[in-house]
Amino acid sequence: MILLIDAGNSRMKATTFSESVLGDVFSVPYDDKQPLDCLVSYLEAKSPVDSLVLVSVLGTKFEQAIKEYCTDKKIRLVWASSSQVAHGVKNNYDDPTALGSDRFVALVGAVKQFPKQYCIVVDCGTAVTIDGLTIEGEFKGGVILPGLQLWGQSLIGRTSQLKENNLKSPPLFAKNTADAIGGGSVYGLVGAVDSVCTKMKQHFIESGAKETSIKLVICGGDAALVASHSQLEFTLSPHLVLTGLVHYI
Numbered sequence: 586m587i588l589l590i591d592a593g594n595s596r597m598k599a600t601t602f603s604e605s606v607l608g609d610v611f612s613v614p615y616d617d618k619q620p621l622d623c624l625v626s627y628l629e630a631k632s633p634v635d636s637l638v639l640v641s642v643l644g645t646k647f648e649q650a651i652k653e654y655c656t657d658k659k660i661r662l663v664w665a666s667s668s669q670v671a672h673g674v675k676n677n678y679d680d681p682t683a684l685g686s687d688r689f690v691a692l693v694g695a696v697k698q699f700p701k702q703y704c705i706v707v708d709c710g711t712a713v714t715i716d717g718l719t720i721e722g723e724f725k726g727g728v729i730l731p732g733l734q735l736w737g738q739s740l741i742g743r744t745s746q747l748k749e750n751n752l753k754s755p756p757l758f759a760k761n762t763a764d765a766i767g768g769g770s771v772y773g774l775v776g777a778v779d780s781v782c783t784k785m786k787q788h789f790i791e792s793g794a795k796e797t798s799i800k801l802v803i804c805g806g807d808a809a810l811v812a813s814h815s816q817l818e819f820t821l822s823p824h825l826v827l828t829g830l831v832h833y834i
Contacts, residue, residue, distance in 0.1 A: 586634050587834060590624065591687065591826045592641040594711035595734075596806060597623050600827055601631070602638075602834065610824050612806070621650050634658070638830050640665040640690045665690050665833045672832045673697065673722045687826055688714050688727070694829030695802055696722045698822065702800045703789045705782050707819070708826075709805035711735065715778065717785045720798060728781055733807045736770035753810075775814040782817055 589607070591598040595615060601608035613623050620643055628634055637660050641647060648664070655662040667689040669681040673696040678684040688708065695704040695718055704718040709732065716727030731739065733752055755767035786799050803812050804825035812819040822828070 586631060587636045587638065588628070588631060588634055589827050589830045590627075590637065590639045590641075591690075591830070592620055592624065592639065592643055592647070593687065594642055597627070598824065598827060599624075599627050600824070602831060607824065607827060607831070610827065621647060624651065625654060628654075628658075628660075634660050636661040636663065636834070638663045638665065638833050640686050640826060640830060642685060642687055663833050665830055672829075674718070675721070675723045677724050677726060684724075685714070688716060689724075690829035690833075691804060691826050692716060692718055692724055692829070693832055694822070694825040694827075695800075697832060698825070698828055699800045699802065699820075702798055703794050704800050704802055705785050706825070707778055707782065707801070707803040707805075707808070707811070709733065709803065709807035709811050713774065713778065713805075713807075713811075715781045715785070717789070719789075720794070730774065730777055730781075733770055733774055733810070736774055737766050740766055740769075771810070771814060775811055778811060779816055 587602045589600050589602055597613045598610055600610045615623055637655060652662060666686045667676060667682055667684040669676050672693040674692045676684060691706055691708055695706050701720055703720050706716045708714045711732045713730040713732050714727055717725040737752060752767045752770055755764050755771050757768060759765035759768050782801055789799055790796060801817055801819045802822050803819040804822050808821055808823055812821055
């Protein structure tokens with residue numbers, strides 16, 4: 586069995602891959618658990634596992650623990666990482682290896698899922714990344730914003746009287762503080778995303794792209810919420826990173 590794992594900052598996404606098809610995707614928030622414990626529990630539930638293809642933002646301690654586990658269990662381990670050129674993506678970061686591996690794998694997913702198109706890829710996780718990709722698969726660069734939870738937490742954490750927020754369905758004209766913070770967080774983030782995407786799209790058009798050849802792609806845990814409030818037309822691809830991981834098998 587082949588497993589694909591996207592180990593993010595706040596949750597793990599996992600699926601199987603068989604006969605060129607992704608299985609059901611499990612999204613598991615870490616909550617009070619250690620990410621390693623969540624991953625090991627999933628692996629043991631799916632045993633026997635032949636191969637594990639993994640992208641992670643959790644650092645070297647987590648990576649070393651997974652390597653030791655896979656060696657002990659005789660599981661083939663494939664780490665997805667950023668590089669200068671791979672799987673149809675040319676990485677123009679100043680230091681290509683410094684680009685977050687999850688961002689790079691999402692770009693691989695975009696190139697494969699939307700070939701011969703300009704792509705603006707928005708990944709709405711703990712942080713929100715917005716990355717530009719040319720029709721030739723050249724990564725132009727991007728921006729990083731605080732994710733939705735961080736918008737609200739930054740305000741609550743620095744004020745003594747504000748203790749909660751409503752991020753799920755905040756009204757525009759809030760009549761209580763929780764809704765007001767939630768609205769500011771949601772509409773503030775959406776406004777920032779729309780502004781950056783519009784600027785990137787205009788840059789591509791001024792560089793000779795046809796508007797119809799530019800695809801706005803959104804993924805990540807808060808993708809549906811952001812897209813629902815956006816003034817732009819996004820293609821929702823919630824498992825874009827897992828789609829990219831397929832090409833590392």
